[in-house]
Structures are given as structure tokens and as C-alpha cells.
Amino acid sequence: MAGRRVIVVGAGIAGLSAAHRLATDHPDVDLTVLEAANAAGGRIRTSPFAGLPVDEAADAFLVRVPWALDLCRELDLADELVTPSARAASVWLDGTLRPLPTPNVLGVPLDPAGVASGTLPASDLERLAGDGRPDTPIPDGDPTVGQVVRACVGDAVFERLVDALLGGVNAGRADDLSCTVMAPQLLAAARHPDGLLAALRAAQQQADPSAPVFNTHPAGMGHLVDTLATRLGDRLRLRTPVTGIGRTGAGWLVGTDNGVEVADAVVLAVPAHVAGDLLTPVDAEAADLLAAIPHASVVLATFAYRRDNFAAPGDQSGFLVPRHAGLLMTACSFAGSKWAHLDDGDRCLLRVSAGRIDDDRHLSIDRDGLQRALARDLATTVGIEQPPAAVRLSPWPRSLPQFASGHLDRMATVDERLAEAAPGLAVAGAFRHGVGIPACIRSGAEAAAAVA
Numbered sequence: 001m002a003g004r005r006v007i008v009v010g011a012g013i014a015g016l017s018a019a020h021r022l023a024t025d026h027p028d029v030d031l032t033v034l035e036a037a038n039a040a041g042g043r044i045r046t047s048p049f050a051g052l053p054v055d056e057a058a059d060a061f062l063v064r065v066p067w068a069l070d071l072c073r074e075l076d077l078a079d080e081l082v083t084p085s086a087r088a089a090s091v092w093l094d095g096t097l098r099p100l101p102t103p104n105v106l107g108v109p110l111d112p113a114g115v116a117s118g119t120l121p122a123s124d125l126e127r128l129a130g131d132g133r134p135d136t137p138i139p140d141g142d143p144t145v146g147q148v149v150r151a152c153v154g155d156a157v158f159e160r161l162v163d164a165l166l167g168g169v170n171a172g173r174a175d176d177l178s179c180t181v182m183a184p185q186l187l188a189a190a191r192h193p194d195g196l197l198a199a200l201r202a203a204q205q206q207a208d209p210s211a212p213v214f215n216t217h218p219a220g221m222g223h224l225v226d227t228l229a230t231r232l233g234d235r236l237r238l239r240t241p242v243t244g245i246g247r248t249g250a251g252w253l254v255g256t257d258n259g260v261e262v263a264d265a266v267v268l269a270v271p272a273h274v275a276g277d278l279l280t281p282v283d284a285e286a287a288d289l290l291a292a293i294p295h296a297s298v299v300l301a302t303f304a305y306r307r308d309n310f311a312a313p314g315d316q317s318g319f320l321v322p323r324h325a326g327l328l329m330t331a332c333s334f335a336g337s338k339w340a341h342l343d344d345g346d347r348c349l350l351r352v353s354a355g356r357i358d359d360d361r362h363l364s365i366d367r368d369g370l371q372r373a374l375a376r377d378l379a380t381t382v383g384i385e386q387p388p389a390a391v392r393l394s395p396w397p398r399s400l401p402q403f404a405s406g407h408l409d410r411m412a413t414v415d416e417r418l419a420e421a422a423p424g425l426a427v428a429g430a431f432r433h434g435v436g437i438p439a440c441i442r443s444g445a446e447a448a449a450a451v452a
């Protein structure tokens, strides 16, 4: 595609991944990336807090899927990556922190002996000794995580463990989430003739329990963004929101406040609701499907405590809070225990999240009130009575797409509609395959390949 002009709209990790692929695999392409904000990265942002590079949102990526690790290898960052120093986590149940069962797969305990006392009622524990065959048929097609887990291992495992853990990933309600997108391994195991637990146990025996699950960069996830942005150089234009797109002959017009750009191909790597707005004049059906994807708003509060006021347990990475616990917080990560580079010996850093798709309480509380409410939750859960030395609030409105049952079919329809009505245009982002950084990198690479 020598000499063709390609515009990538949005410099979050999906747009940067698309741009990187185009620049690397198709060096003749005349590439421009248009980003609305004054920095690249979108929902990945690292900034100094208490003198340390602390992420304001994503702080790690999954390494059991290839896309993020492969990109880091390509960028010569892989040798610098680090793994969590603490992996154990707990869950706030009935007014106390209880260890997450070991082993578990997405919160489903594989061995009743590894479930701490008080975590589950006796009848549910007994059921965990079995093979996990469903007691009601699992619907064909794309059932919800709730339908699968409730049928195979019961309501208590779902409500006290799986919903807390999986719902934490995208601030969702696992009763409404597509199992195909959010937990494909649970769906495959549930459909296995031997039963969900038997299939998961068999898979577990093949896995290396010491293999790292997450990686990060000690300079924060923002370092990945900075590396990609530096490589793009002046092909990346910040403070340039795209206000409209339209067809022109075989190509595209891309409107910005500074004028109209012409391109042969466009990658829209913006949130689904922005892509929906931009695509309305191009294809109403694709636009409506994208605009209809619900997004959860969350806030991430980072607290620094003097160590003589509070020291998090060194072997614990943090804890989850199920939706019925009556707290505002949804999770707390002991950042200094989890990451050695965030432990300066002086202060204890805690990253506390609030907000779910069905819990917007945090949006109607002012900053001081929010800090106080989350500090109260910390007093309740881990007993911190002293005021923090520093607090930072990072609000992320409409940031986490939700994958309702049938999501992948709807995305296939979007692709079909765009192939017909918008040749040379592809969409990428967290709304496609999942919110995780690897899934976003994958979607960017796929969009680049599609327009190339």
C-alpha cells in the first residue's frame, strides 16, 4: 500500500498498537494519528505520586495471552518487565477478609480443601467436591457468566467469589456478562462432558503454577505508551479531536477543528460511544450497535499512609469487595506489597476503586466526600484509623465497556456493515474483545491489518 495515507483516530493503547503495526509492517504508508487529549495513552496514565511512578488506572497486563508481551518484546522492553512480588489476595465477606480459594479459576474453587472456613456455606462446599456438572441446562449460544457458574457450582460461589473477581475486571455485573467474552475457559469447561470442575482441574494439572500471570514496567504502564508515542514522533498529533468523518470517492474525509484531512483508510480507535457518533452518517446500524454498548464509570483513589500508621501485609496483593457488602469500594490493591518498585520503605500505597455498571454513587459525591467515604471503607476493612499522608483521585467516566450476551455476534455485524458501507475503515478498542491491555493491542493490530 505504498504512499497510501492512513489516519488512526485515538492514541489509546489500541490506536497506538494499530499505528505501530502500520508504521512497522507498512513503512511506505503515510501515517497520521489524531488524538483529542494533550497526551497519548487514553486510559493508561502513569504520573508521580508520593515521589513514585504510580499508575492512575491500568497497572499491569496479563501475560497468559500473547499480545502485550509480544509487543513489549518487539519494543525491547521485555527484559525490563517485572512481576508482582505478592500474589495472594482476599475477599471481604461477612465483615472480614478471607483468602481467595487456592487453586481457583476466575474465582471458581477447584478444591474444597483450599476454601477458607466461612467463605462458603457447607452445601456449596460439598458440591465443590464433585465434578461440577450443571444442575440446569446451560443455554446454547452465548450464556452469561452467571448462568454458567450458578448452574455448575451454585449461587454462593458465583455471588461471593466469581462476581466479585470477574466483575472487578470491568466493573460489570457478571449475571449480565457474556461468558464467551469474559470467561471462555469457564464456558468450555462447563460444556465439557466431564463437568466444569473436572475439566478445570484437568487443565490446571497442565499449567505451571509458578508462571507469572501479570507483568508491568517499573516506570509504570505509561512507559509502554511513551515508547510507542516516541516511535511515532510527529506522526502523532495531540489536542486534535476528530469531529466528523465522511466518504470521498474511494477514500475518507476526517474533520478536525483545524480543517479536513483526506485519507485512503481510517482506523477509529476511540471509545465505542465516540465511534458510534462518528459513524452515524456512514452506517446507522453499525453506529447504533457501537453506541448501545454500556460503559461503567469508575474512580481510582490512591492513598499514601506513613508506614508507622499502616503497613499492608507484605505477602498480600489486595482484596476484592463483592457487590452486596454494603461498601462504596469495589477493590483495594496494596501497591507497595504487589510491586517492589512502589515500596519506598517509608509509605504504604493503596489503590482503591469504586464504581460499577449498576453503582454510580461515586459520581454524585464531591472529591472531599469521596476521599472520606473511601478512607472510611479502609478503616472498616483493614482498620486504618490515621489520616493518609496524600490522596489522589483519578476519575474514569464511561471507561469500561460491558459485554452483554451476544456481544461477539454484534461485533461481527458491525464488521459486516463496515465492510459494505465503509471500505477502508476499521474500528478498534476495548469494546471489541475485552478491556484488558492485551485484547486492546490485539484489536489495534487487527484493525491495522484490515485497512492494510
Ligand SMILES: Cc1cc2nc3c(=O)[nH]c(=O)nc-3n(C[C@H](O)[C@H](O)[C@H](O)COP(=O)(O)OP(=O)(O)OC[C@H]3O[C@@H](n4cnc5c(N)ncnc54)[C@H](O)[C@@H]3O)c2cc1C
Pocket (backbone or CB within 6 Å): 009, 010, 011, 012, 013, 014, 015, 034, 035, 036, 037, 040, 041, 042, 043, 044, 056, 057, 058, 059, 060, 061, 062, 240, 241, 242, 243, 269, 270, 271, 274, 298, 299, 300, 396, 399, 400, 428, 429, 430, 431, 434, 435, 436, 437, 438, 440
Ligand atoms: C481504572 C482502570 C483500571 C484498569 N486496569 C487495568 C489493568 O490493570 N490491566 C489491564 O490490562 N487493563 C486495565 N484497564 C483497562 C484498559 O486500561 C483499557 O481497556 C484500555 O487502556 C483501553 O484502551 P483503548 O485504546 O481501547 O481506549 P482509550 O484508552 O479510551 O483510548 C481512546 C483514545 O481516543 C481518544 N479520543 C476520544 N475521542 C476522540 C476524538 N473524537 N478524536 C480523537 N481522539 C479521541 C481518547 O482521548 C483516548 O486517548 C483498566 C481501566 C481502568 C479505567
